[in-house]
């Protein structure tokens with residue numbers, strides 16, 4: 001620690017270094033902001049245009065601020081029914097897919113059986129198949145099963161289709177949670193006098209619940225906005241995405257933007273809540 | 285029957301393999317069966333009521349598998365398990381009156397310490413007031429009062445260990461199974477917990493079956509120890525008997541350091557059996573030690589039982605004696621370890637207490653000629669069983685590394 005040594009502590013800043021420092025500070029931030037804007041722009045437009053008061057039926061040009069659509073969100077003939085139908089389908093298909101998928105994931109992770117690895121790979125098939133192919137094949141299936149009059153295409157066929165593709169997502173999500181599951185916790189529970197049933201509800205279930213909730217959220221959002229497969233299996237029934245598609249030809253009513261914004265908000269809130277719950281659980 | 289807490293009868297566990305193929309191989313000569321892996325090999329064992337019993341053995345010898353079969357987590361391939369006279373071989377874990385302390389503690393991360401400890405009582409539908417009383421008592425016993433509301437992630441490893449113990453003991457099981465419960469703790473804490481565990485066991489009076497690969501740990505705490513090797517136990521006894529009179533090469537090498545000398549029998553004279561070493565030196569051991577031993581045997585003596593003297597000095601006539609030269613000396617504080625080379629190439633380890641020396645003023649120096657002597661009844665005899673050749677190294681130089 002001599003006197004001459006002191007200035008050495010601050011090396012002279014070369015041009016390259018200062019450029020690098022500037023880049024470090026601003027480039028990453030700029031890049032990230034641009035990416036986020038890119039991701040959020042469509043959503044922002046939807047929310048913005050849900051407050052528009054368009055001239056005629058085309059809600060493409062900003063006219064002026066209005067709360068009309070928000071005050072009467074279902075004020076378009078057919079919209080209420082289709083939203084309700086989509087919610088019912090999403091709810092029921094999520095329920096069934098989550099139950100079936102969770103049990104499947106448990107079986108796939110916990111037990112050894114003939115054809116296990118085959119099942120493990122087949123489970124990806126519904127996800128890998130292009131929706132349009134899946135839809136067409138489902139339609140063929142439904143139509144070929146019944147003699148004329150054909151297997152009626154209605155909410156039941158839509159549910160069958162939705163549960164079908166949702167199961168895969170649930171299995172994959174829950175399985176991921178189960179793979180790292182410490183089995184000795186279950187042994188400890190049994191050791192302390194809990195039978196299989198009690199062990200599942202007291203130990204296994206609470207610990208994989210975050211995985212199940214994530215799977216259910218995923219299934220719900222996949223179901224509520226599915227268009228392609230639904231379109232093939234719906235017959236005369238009209239879900240919310242189908243309603244929008246039908247309307248798009250003549251102009252999408254502002255109310256659709258309102259419903260879209262609401263769905264977005266609900267999604268954000270539920271993701272937020274799940275994250276919070278997960279954080280609470282992990283921190284103890 | 286009440287004095288036997290656990291009885292294992294011909295208990296066997298084979299992992300993997302092909303059961304059908306094995307059965308076929310029994311009847312069809314030459315049929316090739318996948319034998320799988322024999323982890324536990326026809327063990328007969330009785331654990332007494334109220335004792336601290338240890339299963340001691342090297343990694344992979346089948347300790348955990350044996351314990352897991354008693355706990356009900358693994359099904360035996362063959363044999364029987366009795367708990368206090370009752371056959372529990374096919375009962376599920378939750379119907380056995382045993383509890384386990386797992387090596388990794390296995391505390392429920394989503395429950396508080398209080399609920400973790402109360403878990404077993406709640407399953408038995410014990411009344412709330414009772415649960416509170418017993419959990420509180422138990423947390424006091426393991427010296428963790430005031431931790432009730434924490435979650436397992438918020439306590440230390442040693443504390444988690446105590447909670448796991450409390451969680452098992454609060455159910456007042458007939459037998460407590462512990463699988464290397466101190467394995468994850470640092471040395472100091474481990475020593476402390478060993479004393480703790482012994483105290484708690486004596487306080488609650490429950491039978492402990494303790495699994496460890498640490499011989500010192502087993503010796504410190506156990507009333508009796510079974511030394512396991514390759515799916516069987518080679519010797520069972522109290523720590524002193526195991527140390528002073530190991531019966532096999534493996535036990536002699538696994539518990540402490542020992543010197544084993546190959547000998548040939550030279551008949552018996554009175555109370556003593558005589559032997560000859562390779563170079564013709566005569567040795568004697570009490571004939572009781574040899575009674576019933578078949579086949580080739582080796583004579584053993586523990587390093588601290590050997591006295592070193594200068595050639596020509598007086599040694600009681602009854603003592604066994606060998607001559608050699610100091611090949612290596614290491615000062616260890618409490619004692620000094622010498623490696624003595626015998627003329628026939630054998631190397632013998634000797635520990636000499638670092639006290640006022642009776643026989644010689646200074647430490648021995650490398651190259652000095654010495655006489656080794658010991659009392660005949662400080663010897664032990666091990667069988668040179670064929671499959672024990674891979675017993676842990678008893679080579680003297682390896683022993684230096686162990687220190």
Ligand SMILES: Nc1ncnc2c1ncn2[C@@H]1O[C@H](COP(=O)(O)OP(=O)(O)OP(=O)(O)O)[C@@H](O)[C@H]1O
Pocket residue numbers: 299300321322323341342343344345346347348349350497
């Ligand atoms: N599920 C299993 N499948 C196949 N082999 C197994 C299985 N569990 C244990 N083994 C084998 O059985 C043998 C005994 O295992 P075990 O766990 O009882 O050993 P251990 O004495 O507890 O050893 P450690 O001190 O390392 O814990 C080992 O060789 C192990 O590889």
Ligand SMILES: [Mg+2]
Pocket residue numbers: 347348349
């Ligand atoms: Mg083990």
